[in-house]
Amino acid sequence: MPSRQTFFLFHFPFYKVLAVNTPTQYRRVTVSEIDLSDNRYTLHPFPAIEPDERLRTNICTFGILHPPLLLEQNNNSFIVLSGRKRIQIAAEYRNSPITALVIDRSHIDQQQVIFSTLLQHQLIGSSLSIIEQAIFFNKAQACLPAEDLLQFLPMMGYKTKSHIPGELVSLLELDPTVQLGLHRGVLSPRAGKKLLLFASADQQVLAELINELKLGGSKQQKLIDFVLELTKRLQISAGDLLNNWQEKEKDKQHNGPQKAVSLLSWLQRKCSPRSVAEEENFTRFCQQLQLPPGMRLEHTPSFEDEQVTLKVDFSSREQLKRKWSQIKSMLQRDQDS
DSSP: OOOOHHHHHHHHHHHHHHHHTTSEEEEEOGGGGTTOOOTOOOOOOOOOOOEEEEEEHHHHOOSSSSEEEEEETTTTEEEEEEEEHHHOOOOOOOOEEEEEEEEGGGTTTOHHHHHHHHHHHHHTSOOHHHHHHHHHHHHHTTTTTTTHHHGGGGGTTTOOOHHHHHHOOOGGGHHHHHHHHHTTSSSSSHHHHHTTSOOHHHHHHHHHHHHTTOHHHHHHHHHHHHHHHHHHTTTTHHHHHHHHHHHTTTTOOOHHHHHHHHHHHHHHHHHHHHHHHHHHHHHHHHHHHHHOOOOOEEEOOOOOOEEEEEEESSSHHHHHHHHHHHHHHHHHHHOOO
């Protein structure tokens, strides 16, 4: 059975063929030649987080199947563009060189080449979280003119619109708790953008509550919209507002979904007490009518007037035709009376 080192040497000529006429080439590099302290191109928002055990197990078993991307420096050292965790794990288990994809020193000042190659490498077999996208544009805009950033948008699935890089970069102003939620997909991008309207402490409170209650995208949006309206109207913080609800709920034994329903209902009543009261009166009215199956009553939006609409289901057109003469006769008598 070939050793792990032999496995990489077997694939290396194949990689070299692929690298013809590109700014990169596959080379054997020792970990000691790589400056792991240089984070200028790192896209991960939380570099201190340890590599997960699944990645560690895979590298221990198979080696580095996706070679990291390095940039050669003029002093014959290398900095990491992509694949830092794979290098860190490899360094723990072996002293022999690793195979890496290298942008050579002739391109060291060509930032367009560096960022294009970095993004392509990151997108192999995966996608960037919205926070990684924000970090990418934040770093790229420091080195490239604004118009050059637009070419990266289609690669990430966006339309080529000039405002998008700035919108993404603005997410880096969010509290780290919110950024972590966005990075992990717990928070929706739309929710993240709305949370920019809150102070950092309130962002953290809302992000933790969304995570605790496991709210989906639409419920996240409802929660944030309700809280935003009430905090402005009452001139209090989101933390104080939600503490009022928690005090009210402290003796109730609700599970997560029940707590979520209770919270959103409470916030809706606070935002629109008249509308909620009208909805409750309308529900009671419908119950009193005891409508048979297949019939339902609807009100106008926001109860803007007293008009109601009765809807009746029929299993087929033939059934409607059979019943229509009776319905028409009833309606005619009502008009005549």
